[in-house]
Structures are given as C-alpha cells and as structure tokens.
Amino acid sequence: MSDMMKVSSNPHVRSSVTTSNIMMWVVIALLPAAGFGVYNFGVDALIILILSVISTVLTEFCYEKFMHKKITIGDFSAVVTGLLLGMNLPSTAPWWLPVLGGIFAILVVKMLFGGLGQNFMNPALGARCFLIISFPALMTNFVTDTYTSATPLTALKNGEEVVVIDMITGKIPGTIGETSMIAIVLGACILIMLGIIDLKIPGSYIVSFVIFIILFGGHGFNGTYISAQLAGGGLMLGAFFMATDYVTCPITVKGKYIYGIILGILTGIFRVFGSSSEGVSYAIIIGNLLVPLIEKFTLPRAFGIRPAGRKEENKA
Amino acid sequence: MSEEKKGALGFKQDTPAERFFNGLIVENPTLVLMIGMCPTLAVTTSAINGLTMGLATTFVLALSNAVIALLRKVIPDTVRIPAFIVVIASFVTLVQLVMQAYVPVMYEALGVYIPLIVVNCIIFGRAEAYASKHDVIPSFFDGVGMGLGFTCAITVIGLFRELIGGGTMFDVQIFGEGTVVPGAIGYFFGLYQPIRIFIQQAGAFIVLAVLIAIMNQVKFNMEKKGKDTSKFGVGGCCSDVEIKDPHKVKEELLAKEKAAKIIKADKEEAIKEETVKENEAKEKAGEEDEK
Numbered sequence: 001m002s003d004m005m006k007v008s009s010n011p012h013v014r015s016s017v018t019t020s021n022i023m024m025w026v027v028i029a030l031l032p033a034a035g036f037g038v039y040n041f042g043v044d045a046l047i048i049l050i051l052s053v054i055s056t057v058l059t060e061f062c063y064e065k066f067m068h069k070k071i072t073i074g075d076f077s078a079v080v081t082g083l084l085l086g087m088n089l090p091s092t093a094p095w096w097l098p099v100l101g102g103i104f105a106i107l108v109v110k111m112l113f114g115g116l117g118q119n120f121m122n123p124a125l126g127a128r129c130f131l132i133i134s135f136p137a138l139m140t141n142f143v144t145d146t147y148t149s150a151t152p153l154t155a156l157k158n159g160e161e162v163v164v165i166d167m168i169t170g171k172i173p174g175t176i177g178e179t180s181m182i183a184i185v186l187g188a189c190i191l192i193m194l195g196i197i198d199l200k201i202p203g204s205y206i207v208s209f210v211i212f213i214i215l216f217g218g219h220g221f222n223g224t225y226i227s228a229q230l231a232g233g234g235l236m237l238g239a240f241f242m243a244t245d246y247v248t249c250p251i252t253v254k255g256k257y258i259y260g261i262i263l264g265i266l267t268g269i270f271r272v273f274g275s276s277s278e279g280v281s282y283a284i285i286i287g288n289l290l291v292p293l294i295e296k297f298t299l300p301r302a303f304g305i306r307p308a309g310r311k312e313e314n315k316a
Numbered sequence: 317m318s319e320e321k322k323g324a325l326g327f328k329q330d331t332p333a334e335r336f337f338n339g340l341i342v343e344n345p346t347l348v349l350m351i352g353m354c355p356t357l358a359v360t361t362s363a364i365n366g367l368t369m370g371l372a373t374t375f376v377l378a379l380s381n382a383v384i385a386l387l388r389k390v391i392p393d394t395v396r397i398p399a400f401i402v403v404i405a406s407f408v409t410l411v412q413l414v415m416q417a418y419v420p421v422m423y424e425a426l427g428v429y430i431p432l433i434v435v436n437c438i439i440f441g442r443a444e445a446y447a448s449k450h451d452v453i454p455s456f457f458d459g460v461g462m463g464l465g466f467t468c469a470i471t472v473i474g475l476f477r478e479l480i481g482g483g484t485m486f487d488v489q490i491f492g493e494g495t496v497v498p499g500a501i502g503y504f505f506g507l508y509q510p511i512r513i514f515i516q517q518a519g520a521f522i523v524l525a526v527l528i529a530i531m532n533q534v535k536f537n538m539e540k541k542g543k544d545t546s547k548f549g550v551g552g553c554c555s556d557v558e559i560k561d562p563h564k565v566k567e568e569l570l571a572k573e574k575a576a577k578i579i580k581a582d583k584e585e586a587i588k589e590e591t592v593k594e595n596e597a598k599e600k601a602g603e604e605d606e607k
Contacts, residue, residue, distance in 0.1 A: 100511075108522070134513040 019116070022196055022246075023076035029187035029196075030083050030241065036183040037176035041091035041143070045176045048098050049086035055102030056082035056123075063111045077116045081105050084124035084241060087177020088234065088281070089131070092141045101127040121288040122245045125281050132281070142173035153232040153277040156225070164224055167231035178234040188240035201249055202239040204260025205267075209235065212268030235267065238280040248288040255291075255298040262294075263287045330450060332457040339461025345438045346469035346524075347531045352438040356470050357520040359429050363486050366474030368422045370467025372415065372430065374460065376407040377439050381447040381459035388448045400443045401434065408433045438466055469527070476523045481514030 038046045060078040064071050085101050105127035110119045132139045142151055151174050152162040166172050170180025178184075191197045210226060219225040230236070243249060243263055250259050263283050270279020327334030345351050352373075359369045383403050384391075391399045412430050415423045423430065433439070442462055447455040478484050483492030490497065491508035513519045 096509075130513055130518075133516060133518070134511045135509065136512075138509075 019077065020075045023080050025191065025194055025196055026080050026241070027076060027083060029190045030080070030087065030177070032183040032186045033177045033180060033237065034083060034087055036170055036180040037087060037091070040170060040179060041176060045091040047095070048089055048091065048093055048176060049083065051095060052086035052089070052098035052102045053079055053082035055099040056085065056106050059103050059106040060111065063107060069115075072116060075116065078106060081110070081123045084122075084177075085127050087237065088124060088128045088175050090139065090142050090175050092143050093138060097131060097135065097138060101131050104130050117247055119247055121285050122242050122248050125242055125285050125288075128281050129285055142175075151232065151277065152228060153271070156228055156232065157271075157277040162224075162228050162232075164227050164231065167228055172232075174232075175234065178237045181231045181236050184236040184240060188236075191240070197240065197244040200253065200256040201243050201260045201263075204257045205239045205243055205263045206230065206235070208261040208264030209267050210264075212265055213272070216268065216272050218272070229271070233271075233278045234280040238267075238284055239263075242281075243284050243287065248291060250291050250294045250298065252295055252298040252300060255294045258294050258298065259287055259291065262290060330454045332453060335454050335457040336461040336464075339458060339463070340465040340468070343462075344465040344469060344531075345441075345462050346466055346473075347528055349441075350528075351441050352436050352466060354432070355429055355436060356466075356473065356524065357517065359426055360470050360474040360477055360520055360523075361515045362478040362482075362484075363471055363474040364422075365425055366470035366472075367467065368415075368419070369426055369429065370463070370470050372411045372426075373433055373436060373438065374463025374467055375411055376404060376433055377442060377463040377466075378456055378459035379407050380404045380439060381442055382452050382456040384443045384447040385450060385452045385455035391448075396444075396448065400440065400448075404439055404443070405434045438462060473520065473523050473527065477514045477519055480511050480523075481516075481519055482512075483508055483510045 034049055038049070056078045057073050061071060061073050063069075064073075082102055082105075085105055086098055089098055089101070105123035108130075109121060109123040109126035110116065113119050150158075152167050152172050156162050167179075168181045170183060172179050188197070188202070192199065210230070213219075213226055213229050214221055217225060217229070243260070250256055266283035266286055267279050270282055271277065327337065339345070343349055346353075346356050355369055355373070360366045380400075380403050384400060387399070387403070408431060411433070412423075415426075415430065442458060446458050450458070475485065478486075479490065483489055483495070489495050491505050492510050493506060495502050495505045497505045511519075514523065
C-alpha cells in the first residue's frame with residue numbers, strides 16, 4: 001500500500017492561506033494610507049487610530065470571554081475593523097468617538113450576528129454610519145494645518161475651484177485615511193498582487209461611477225471634475241478596502257460585477273442628487289444589504305440540472 | 317376549554333385576573349407576541365409619547381373587545397372583519413376627538429398614528445382571536461391587560477430612546493447640557509453627548525431587540541432553574557396547544573431524527589434503484605432511436 005492509496009475525507013488540498021494571514025496583509029496594505037493620515041493630521045490622528053483598534057479588539061475579547069466563546073482576536077479581523085473605522089473618522093474627533101464606534105462595530109454589527117463571517121454589513125462602515133447619524137457635527141469637522149475647512153468634495157458641490165493634484169497626493173481636509181489617493185492605491189496594489197482582492201468589484205464600482213458622473217454630474221466629460229470626484233472623499237478607500245470585504249460581498253463572479261455597478265450608481269446618486277457631498281459609506285452599506293439577493297439571482301447552474309420552470313425539451 | 321385547565325400564571329382560565337396578567341406579562345403583545353410593531357417603532361421617540369399612545373390604544377382595545385364580544389353572536393362570520401372595523405373605528409374617533417379637545421399637544425405629537433389605531437393589529441388580533449369567541453367580561457379584561465402590556469412595553473422603549481438619544485426622561489434633562497442633577501455628579505452627567513440615532517428609526521429597532529433579548533433571557537434562566545415556564549408565552553388563548561416537558565421533547569426529537577435517518581437511507585436506496593432503472597430505460601430508448 002502506497003501513500004497514494006490512503007483514503008480520507010475531503011478537503012485533500014490545503015493552502016497555507018489562513019484568515020489571520022489575509023487580515024494581516026490587509027492591515028499592512030492599509031498602513032500607507034494610515035501613515036499618510038498621521039503625517040497629514042499629526043498626533044491626533046495616531047491617537048484616534050490606536051484608540052479605535054484597541055476598542056474593537058478589546059470589545060471582541062470581552063464579548064467572547066463573557067459569553068464563554070472561543071477567543072478569536074488572533075485572526076486580526078478586529079484590527080482591520082478598528083483601523084478602517086479610525087481611518088473613517090476626522091482627526092478632530094473627541095477620544096470617545098472611536099471608542100463608541102469600535103464597541104458598536106464589534107458588538108452590534110459583528111458579534112450579535114454571530115461573529116466573523118456572519119455579519120450582514122461591514123462593521124467599520126456600520127459604525128461610521130451610526131456615528132455620522134448620531135453626531136453629524138463632530139463627524140464632519142475637518143481640519144488642515146489647524147484651519148477648519150470644507151472637504152474638496154463639498155467645495156466642488158458648491159461650485160468652487162479645487163486643486164486636483166492636492167487631492168491625489170492627499171494634502172486636503174478629510175477623514176484620516178481617505179485623503180491620499182496614492183497611498184490607498186499603493187496599498188490596494190499589494191492586495192491585488194497577493195491575490196487577496198481582485199479588480200472585479202473596485203473596477204466595476206469605479207467605472208460605473210465615472211459613467212454615472214459623466215451622464216448626470218452636470219459637467220459632462222470634464223477631466224478636472226471627474227478626477228476630483230474620483231480622488232475626493234472615501235471612494236478609493238471604499239472601493240478597494242471596504243466594498244471588497246470577503247464577508248459582505250457576493251461570491252459569484254457575475255454577482256461581483258452587479259454589486260460593483262450598484263455601488264457606483266448609488267454613490268453617484270448620493271453625491272450628485274443627495275444633500276451631502278459624500279455617499280460612499282451609505283452606498284456600500286445598502287450594497288451589503290442587497291448581497292443575499294444578488295447571490296440568489298446569480299447562482300451558477302449546476303451541470304446537468306435543468307433550471308426550474310423550463311419545460312423538458314423534445315428529445316427528437 | 318375545560319374549567320379545570322389553568323391559565324396564565326396559575327390563574328383559572330378566562331377569569332378577569334388571568335386575562336389581565338396574561339396580556340400584561342405572559343402574552344405581552346409587543347415583547348412576546350410581537351404584534352403592533354408599527355406604533356411601537358414609530359411613536360416611541362419619547363416616554364410620554366409612548367405612554368399616551370399606549371393609553372389611547374388600551375381604551376380602544378378594552379371597549380372594542382367588550383362590544384365585539386357582546387355582538388359576537390349577531391355578526392355573521394363572513395362579514396366579521398368589516399364589522400370589527402366599524403366598532404374599532406367608532407372608538408378611535410372618540411379618542412381622537414377627546415384628545416384633540418383636551419390634550420392638543422399630544423394630539424399634534426402623535427399625528428397620524430392616532431387614526432391609525434384603527435388598523436393596529438393588536439386590536440384586530442384580540443378581536444379575532446379572543447373577543448369573538450368569549451364572554452364580555454373576560455374580553456374586556458383581555459383588552460385591558462393587552463393594552464396595558466402594550467403601554468408598558470412602548471413606554472419603556474420610549475424611556476430608553478429618549479434617555480440615550482436626547483438625555484431626557486419625561487422631558488426632564490438628566491444627561492447632557494443643562495442637566496437638572498446638581499453637584500459633581502451633575503458635572504459628569506453634563507458631559508454626556510446624546511446619541512441621536514436612538515431617537516431616529518434605527519434606534520427603535522435596537523432598543524426593541526435588546527428588550528426582547530432580555531425578556532427571552534429571563535425566561536431562559538427560569539427554565540434553567542427548573543421553574544415551570546410552560547405558561548409563559550403559550551397561556552391564554554393558545555393554551556389549547558399541548559404543553560410538553562422539555563426533556564421529553566428532546567427525546568422525541570432524537571427519536572424523530574433517528575427515524576428520519578433510517579427513512580432517508582431507505583429513500584436513497586430507492587432513488588438509486590430508480591436511477592438505475594431510468595438509466596436502463598434510457599439506454600433502451602437510445603437503442604430504439606438508433607434503430
């Protein structure tokens with residue numbers, strides 16, 4: 001009897017990729033954008049990032065300890081949530097804002113629905129929306145070089161001039177992690193090269209958003225306007241890091257494209273017709289809620305099984 | 317229903333007291349039966365709104381239950397729903413006019429939800445499930461109990477939403493700026509920032525879910541201690557349902573699973589045989605086609 005004859009149940013092929021592995025790489029990929037945020041906004045930003053990571057990890061630990069469940073903070077998913085949440089807050093936020101957001105993200109959005117893999121929406125974005133509804137003034141208090149100012153997107157919406165090159169490098173007011181397009185794309189490249197995310201969702205998201213902006217943005221095919229819309233706000237961060245969250249995006253290939261297009265259109269609607277200049281987080285959350293439906297309709301047909309309702313074809 | 321059968325909390329079935337506690341606790345319409353969710357979520361932005369809405373509903377519920385019980389032998393079965401609506405709507409109009417005259421502030425605050433009491437499913441549910449089959453007095457107390465159960469639940473929801481979302485309790489500022497609490501405690505209470513989402517729609521769902529979770533946990537703990545909770549949730553009009561010992565239920569379930577497994581195995585074999593036969597048939601058909 002050789003080893004080849006050994007009988008065992010599946011899986012037979014194992015990969016070295018684990019949840020904690022992937023999450024670690026996501027954290028590493030987020031570091032350029034987070035680092036730039038700290039460089040741009042100073043120590044305040046660093047404190048907020050640290051506080052939000054601590055609060056998410058601690059909440060997960062306490063919940064699992066208290067509920068006598070397996071401690072899963074080792075899979076780094078709470079760190080990713082905390083980092084993303086911190087990057088979605090303005091640097092002027094008071095200390096309790098990231099803490100409250102972290103507790104809400106983990107406790108309400110993630111753990112109460114069954115923990116990692118069971119959450120129906122992205123925890124970091126759920127917490128961001130919770131905070132932005134509860135504390136609108138604190139969440140939109142943006143600062144550059146100690147001046148309180150509007151984000152370029154708000155300026156754009158009010159018909160003011162914006163400097164696109166600043167928006168691409170990131171020397172603009174905004175939340176901690178969203179300002180620098182270069183740093184975000186750099187991080188995204190790492191994930192794409194490692195095969196952790198692919199371009200299906202971000203690609204269809206951004207392309208459909210651009211088409212929407214050209215059609216309904218009111219500026220036609222205006223290069224400055226389009227690039228400002230792309231580089232401004234949380235579009236890049238959302239498209240590469242939050243829309244691609246494994247748990248809350250469709251697993252079917254067709255579904256991924258549909259999901260991306262829905263996000264693009266929703267973001268366009270919120271930005272062009274909405275009262276606020278930003279709409280990425282709401283778009284992704286609504287997209288998350290539609291995922292089960294999308295998956296249901298894009299389920300691939302198993303070989304040899306006739307779709308229900310179709311009549312048996314005539315054999316002759 | 318036999319006379320000896322015991323109702324909610326060990327009271328005799330269909331007595332006024334049993335009906336009252338059944339509605340208030342055992343079959344609380346909001347937290348156990350989970351009906352009447354529309355006003356529960358819509359008007360509970362403050363405790364006082366919840367209380368007023370609850371009392372208005374209680375009034376309508378008790379009187380409409382009594383009248384429907386009175387008329388139950390007159391109303392033909394086929395048109396009972398329109399008949400119920402007429403009765404309920406009369407009482408709602410009564411409440412609406414009285415509130416408009418004497419508490420115009422609350423009337424303004426509750427707005428469209430007062431006329432909407434007509435289609436509140438607690439009232440319909442009780443008329444259909446209880447009042448149309450029972451005597452006037454138990455029906456009346458069923459309405460009072462259910463109404464007060466609803467009132468308590470939505471007042472508590474309103475209390476929490478108001479306190480977390482606005483820092484106030486019955487319009488008295490407890491937390492946040494301008495707190496009425498004096499001294500050092502008042503200073504710390506004053507630092508509180510109201511979490512506004514709780515007075516918006518999403519907050520209603522969160523508070524309601526937490527309350528239901530607490531209710532279920534209490535029930536679970538009682539079961540764990542070996543107390544009889546069989547009258548919890550399935551008292552009253554649902555008490556016709558046979559109540560089983562949890563251990564027996566478990567054994568039965570296990571037995572059922574075993575049986576299902578055996579049946580499944582049998583079925584699989586049968587399917588296998590069938591497919592073999594089908595394949596044979598197909599082959600034959602193929603041969604015939606070739607011919």
